[in-house]
Each structure stands twice: as structure tokens, then as C-alpha cells.
Amino acid sequence: MSGAGAPDITVDGTGLRVTVVAASWHEQVMDGLLAGARRALADSGAQWTEVRVPGSFELPVAAARAVTAGADAVVALGVVIRGGTPHFDYVCSAATTGLTDVSVRTGVPVGFGVLTCDDEQQALDRAGLEGSHEDKGAEAVQAAVATAVAL
Numbered sequence: 001m002s003g004a005g006a007p008d009i010t011v012d013g014t015g016l017r018v019t020v021v022a023a024s025w026h027e028q029v030m031d032g033l034l035a036g037a038r039r040a041l042a043d044s045g046a047q048w049t050e051v052r053v054p055g056s057f058e059l060p061v062a063a064a065r066a067v068t069a070g071a072d073a074v075v076a077l078g079v080v081i082r083g084g085t086p087h088f089d090y091v092c093s094a095a096t097t098g099l100t101d102v103s104v105r106t107g108v109p110v111g112f113g114v115l116t117c118d119d120e121q122q123a124l125d126r127a128g129l130e131g132s133h134e135d136k137g138a139e140a141v142q143a144a145v146a147t148a149v150a151l
């Protein structure tokens, strides 16, 4: 984890079934988030499957399906970049509220790896790519796996 006050999480996820649900907008950033998530999942020992959806708005329904299919934890990855209309706010709000609802309603942890950024550079800085300061795909995995183990 990174950022002021962030915990250092190392967790054994052996035996857990994790589903990664990933949006497809902003390909370069998504490639970084997915690579970071895969590294963290491999390190944790968990088994995982991946589901791609078009945009971040579609992440909650994919997360809900993953839970119904038996996932022990879900990791949601997406990138939303502010544009010239209020669309950004609606997509961010729908993704955040929808993923929270799935998690709280079902009791299955959902790692929140959705970047909500003012511009592409902010997203690249957090995508776990060479030169990035942060690796939010990996952090979302660590949070979801640690929560599944704790519960």
C-alpha cells in the first residue's frame, strides 16, 4: 500500500478464489493495473479468474455475478478520467456506490482499484507501470485478499 498512513499488507491467500473484474477504457493504464493485480495475486497464492467489461459503469454488475458464482473476493479495476461534461461524476458515483453495495449486501470483499483522475498523467502515475509512483492494481488485490482472510 502507498500514501500517508497506508499499512504494509502481506497476506497468504492460498485457497481463495478471486475474480478480477476489469473495465476496458484507457488501455495503457488498464494494462498496468491488470499487471499489478496479477503480480499481487500470484504472490498471495490465491487462484483467480478475470472478466472484462466495457466501462467502469459495468463493474458493479460484473462484481455481483462473480459473487453469485462463488468468488471469495472480487477486485474491481477501472480508470475514469474527467472530461468536459458531468459524465465523469456519474460514472464514478455509479461504480463506487455499486461496488460498495455488492460488497456490503453480500459480505464478500470487493477491492476498489478504480482510478478517478483529472487527467491521464495522474492515472499513469498510479498504474504500476515503469515510472509510476503507485501500484493501485496490486493494492486493490492486497486489500480484498486481506479482508477475505480476516473475515
Ligand code: DLZ
Residues within 6 Å of the ligand: 023, 024, 025, 054, 055, 056, 057, 058, 078, 079, 080, 081, 082, 083, 087, 091
Ligand atoms: C462513457 C464513458 C466515458 C465518457 N468515460 C469513461 C472512462 O473514463 N472510464 C470508463 O471506465 N468508462 C467510461 N465511459 C463508459 C461507461 O463506463 C459505460 O461503459 C458506458 O456509459 C456504457 O454503459
